[in-house]
Amino acid sequence: MKRFFFCILAMLSITCTCIAQDDAASLERVISSRRSIRRYTGQTVSRDVLDRIVSNGLKAPSGMNRQSYELRIVDDPKLLEEISRSVNPDVKSIFAGAPAAIFIANGTSYDLSQVDCGLLAQNIMLSARSLGLGSCCMGAPVRQMKSSEACAGYMEKLGFSKGYDLLIVIALGYPDEKPAARPRKDKMVRYVDR
Numbered sequence: 001m002k003r004f005f006f007c008i009l010a011m012l013s014i015t016c017t018c019i020a021q022d023d024a025a026s027l028e029r030v031i032s033s034r035r036s037i038r039r040y041t042g043q044t045v046s047r048d049v050l051d052r053i054v055s056n057g058l059k060a061p062s063g064m065n066r067q068s069y070e071l072r073i074v075d076d077p078k079l080l081e082e083i084s085r086s087v088n089p090d091v092k093s094i095f096a097g098a099p100a101a102i103f104i105a106n107g108t109s110y111d112l113s114q115v116d117c118g119l120l121a122q123n124i125m126l127s128a129r130s131l132g133l134g135s136c137c138m139g140a141p142v143r144q145m146k147s148s149e150a151c152a153g154y155m156e157k158l159g160f161s162k163g164y165d166l167l168i169v170i171a172l173g174y175p176d177e178k179p180a181a182r183p184r185k186d187k188m189v190r191y192v193d194r
Contacts, residue, residue: 030130035181037134038096040173045100049131050075053172054102056127062116068107069117072158075100086150087141094141098171105164117167124170134175141169 050073062068074080077099084094095101104121106113125135145151146166160166 026130030126032181034125034129035134035179036136037098037171037173037175037177037179038136039176040096040098040134040171041176043099043174044077045075045133045172045174047075049133050100050102050172053124053127053131053133057102057120057124060116060119060123062119063110063112066107066110066113066116068110068113069120070105070107070160070164071120072103072105072160073100074103083145083151083154084141086154087144087148094144095138095169095171096136098136098173100172102170102172103158103166104168104170105158105160106167108163108165114167121168121170128170128172132174133172134177136171138169138171142166 054071054073057071058067074083080095080098080101081093084091087094102124104117106117110116121137125137128135145155155166158166
C-alpha cells in the first residue's frame with residue numbers, strides 16, 4: 001500500500017512539474033510574441049472576448065489594492081473614427097484603425113496610480129495576445145484628445161469620474177501585420193553587488 005501511495009505522489013509531482021513548465025513556456029511565448037500592432041483586419045472583437053481581456057487586466061496588482069483606475073471600452077469603429085476626425089480631420093484613425101479601444105484613466109489622488117495603470121495595461125495586452133488579438137498602447141491619441149477643443153464632447157462621453165485623468169488608450173483588434181521584434185538596448189540591466 002505504501003508503494004502505491006508513493007507512486008501516486010511521484011506521478012502527481014511529475015504532472016504538476018510538467019504543468020508548471022508548460023504554463024511557463026506558454027507565458028514566455030505570449031510575452032515574446034507580443035508586438036505593437038498598427039494595422040488591423042476589419043473583423044470586430046466580440047464583447048465576450050473584450051470582457052475576458054478586461055477581466056484578466058483587472059487581475060493586475062495595484063498599490064495597496066487601491067485599483068485607482070477607470071476603464072472605458074469603445075467597440076464601435078464608427079465612434080472611434082468620429083473621435084479621430086474631431087482631433088484631426090485629415091486622419092481617419094488616430095487609433096491605427098483598430099475596431100476597439102480601451103481608454104484607461106488614473107486616479108489623480110494617488111501618486112503611483114500611473115504605475116498601476118501600466119500594470120493593468122500590460123495584463124490587457126498580454127491577455128489580448130493570448131487570445132489571438134493584437135494591441136498597441138498609445139499615448140499620442142490621449143495627448144491629442146485632451147488638447148482638442150473639438151474632442152471635448154467625446155471626452156465627456158467617456159464619462160470618467162471626477163479625480164480621474166485619461167492616461168492611456170489601448171487599440172485592440174485582429175492583427176493584419178506581423179512585425180518583427182525590435183532589438184533591445186544593451187546595458188539596460190546589470191546586477192549590483194556589495
